[in-house]
Amino acid sequence: MTQWEAVIGLEVHTELKTATKLFCGCPNAFGFEPNTSVCPVCLGLPGSLPVLNAKAVELAIRVGSALSSRVQASQFHRKNYFYPDMPKDYQISQYDVPVNAGGAVVLRSGKVVGIVRAHLEEDTGKLVHKGGDGRIGGADYSLIDYNRSGVPLLEIVSEPDISSAEEAKEYVSELRAILVATGASDGRMEEGSLRVDANVSVRPVGSTELRTRVEIKNVNSLRSLGRAIGYEVERQISEYESGGSILQQTRHFDEASGKTLPLRAKEEANDYRYFPEPDLPPIAPLQAEIDRIVGELPLLPAGRRVRLFGLMPGASSDQVEVAVTEEVWPYVVAGIEIGVAPELVLARAANELAALVGNAGFLTPERFAEVVALEERFSPSQVKLLLKEAVSFDGTVDELVAKVGLSSSGAEDVRAMVGEVVEANPEEWRRFVAGDAKVAGFLLGQVMRKFGKAISGAQAKAALEELARGAAGL
Amino acid sequence: MTDGILTLDAGALSAAVRSGEVTAVEAVEAYLAQVAVQEPEVDAFLSLDADAAIAAAEAVDRARASGAALGPLAGVPVAFKDNLCTTAFPTTAASKILEGWVPPYNATVVDRVLAAGAIAIGKTNLDEFAMGSSTENSGYKITRNPHDLDRVPGGSSGGSAAVIASRMALLALGSDTGGSIRQPASLSGIVGLKPTYGRVSRYGLLAYASSLDQIGPMAATVKDAALMAEVIFGHDPMDATSLRAPIPALVNALMEGVTSFRVGLVSDLLEVASPAVASAVGRAAATLAQLGAKVETISIPELALGLPAYYVVAPAEASSNLARYDGVRYGFRGNGETAEEMMVASRSEGFGDEVKRRIMLGTYALSAGYYDAFYLRAQRVRSLVRTAFQEAYSRFDLLLSPTSPTTAFKIGERSEDPVEMYRSDVCTIPSNLSGDPAISVPFGDEDGLPIGVQLMGPALSEERLLRAAFALESARAEEGER
Amino acid sequence: MTSGISKADVVHVARLARLNLAPDEVAAHQEQLSRILDLVGAMDDDRLAQMPAMAHTQDLVNVLREDVAVPGLPREMLLRSAPDVEGEFFRIPKILGEPE
């Protein structure tokens, strides 16, 4: 029986995190009232002209550099087709000369997925289908909100190097991590700032042929992506095995049934009639500019892994994966930088911190480092408690420790504080040293009244007893 | 003084308004009286607003009374081609698809002209979306040539040309994609300047062919055209193709003459002209030579390729630029059960025949399998034409040719034959393809029908073009006096 | 270059351009477009192959805008000129199928 393998290429559209749209000064923001972030340009009013956003170009180059793409001189083209959510009835996109060509994403497993291109284009408006069953085909009419029209997108096209649903998910999450690390995107799939189309075909293992592919449009979560590809691969295999063939078509993933379903067949083949956008002169980034952007790139997830495994060759890869995420990484860096043992930093970051980081409050990377450093003196469970408390505590780390009832003061300091109280109460001290245990409560009470914020009762007691042993020994 | 208002040029009228010799209201009333007489015959305006013009003039007079400094066009009545966005008037590009559409913003040029103190009288007729050479393709009406009401004023800026020729305004703006300022200027006996591509912001110009379109002044005299050019030239951050070049003092340079100029008389374009037109161009060459220019004949055979290249590039870009007229967001909406049917109905009923023809042609030229043979080839022709011009401009400061092969033709004479109509643009198209400036200036007539001659120059040579045009205009005036 | 355009081409192009042509219009367009294509077919010169395709007349590059927000248009102003609206939205008849 034939063994089959999947051949998958992904097109990831990501909204770039700019303040304004790609070609006009309207705010690029999620959650505006309908049709309130619009102007003549992004509404395509007659006479309006596009002017390119410098920040979008910079972010595109940042991503290209992070993907090891060739950043090159580029030109916008018009992609001509009619659709009501597209105000000019053409999309300004890039065609034969995209800003970024080539590149690669290295997955966790070490597998390399090639990048064909990563180009700039504008987003469309949003349609709301009304009446009927609320789905596009059965609706009575549609409403349009153009707030999203003209929002900058970067379309990242992979080579068909991906060979399973699992790998596709791994690719998207790695790419997402890169986009977030470079500051190009917030990576929120559920808000639509990351959208994935998958081109899927199958072939017998060992063959190099490319069979008819099916495009699955607009999958909006990693889980759905995996399910959609998984279903589609099985569908194609069983189609071939039962002697059938695969039609080149576009399908969408139906969450409820877990199946991919064909979209209405097109009346005509695509003919986008691309031509160079006459309203926009070419972009030709200077090498110095590209060098600057490359120089400013942060350490990317792959580099973070290398750094952690370099420090800790035996580190748990599950912990490392948590540590290299965008949210956790700054904490890891802060801890390692102040000289805390990397293993300790990794363990606390991957476990306790990861649970807190979504809502970290006052627990900044610096505070995390300070608290984890205390683990030389406190027990792990005390440190975990401190981390948890730090989220809602606005004060110094010493005050935090005191609040939790631990002392941050060193043994020397505690002895000095107790000593002060002892000197002020010579009679009680004499009785205590002489063995009158009842007076201990009084002395400790004095210590706590004076230094209670800085030291714990247990510490004070230990110091008092130690001093008494010393005194008795004299 | 008020009796002579109509005899003042724009510079003189605005000086009189600034000095208080004439009020802006008097100026505008004089022109509105002229409109009342001429417009029923000429039919040049698509919208007119006398009350608004008077109100604007009153505002200028009040500003003067309050001691405010008035602009260089203070109180000067102007007209705008109806493909320029104006918040005060509907903007239709003479298309039914935009009937009644009032833009929410002004074109940059409109803002600049109004900021200079000019008074907008109305919006002028054109061939629908500026596609045509006679203004007969308007979706609303036919404008007549004031020199002969049975003839066309030229096009596509025929309304603006007729307004100036019949003195219904002192200055007008037109747009020129393949000759649409210069050809009607020639046929209507006025001055029309197509500036270097990028000299004037296109923001707010309803695009026909974006890589060719350029807005320019139309006026009765070279000096008025120069004055308006100074107002509208200059960089605009809203247009990415707008140039940052400094604006020369155009009016002040006019008197500097042509003594040092090397002028090339383009023989290839003379050959396509009627005998009367060719002879007028010959006389213009002789005049320039008498004034001290060094005139020689030059052949630039590559220019013949301009016409076919234009009729690929312009329709291709137009097919894309006009896609947005789909009945969804503004303008005319046709009936349809589905969005798709509605869009098709809106476009099919809203566009006129010539617009549809060019959309079809351009769509075809860009479509799969034809792109290389048509669009790509036309772009190579553009390079060839530009290279040929560059060689010519290395030997000559200016080139001289007819503007139009003929004088104004009869209404209806060419409207049945698009290809014949297209040939009207053969002399003007090359400068659009290369992006260089050119001007048409009246020089003689044939049986009372004006003849214009065209001066072409390299990029940013408007000052030179205006000086030479001024020299020709002054020589004609002296001839007339003699 | 071959001239002439078939009736099927005319119908296909009209479809791409979202124009509805009556049968007599198809014939008229076929005839006129063929004539124009004859005119356009005159673009022939030995040097063309060496000429770069010229998309812009200028040598401008990197004309960029700072990423700073500017006020747009009030919604009422935009919806006022719309052929059909519902509440805060532009309204259109139902859509069949997905974009191309």
Ligand SMILES: [Zn+2]
């Ligand atoms: Zn906008």
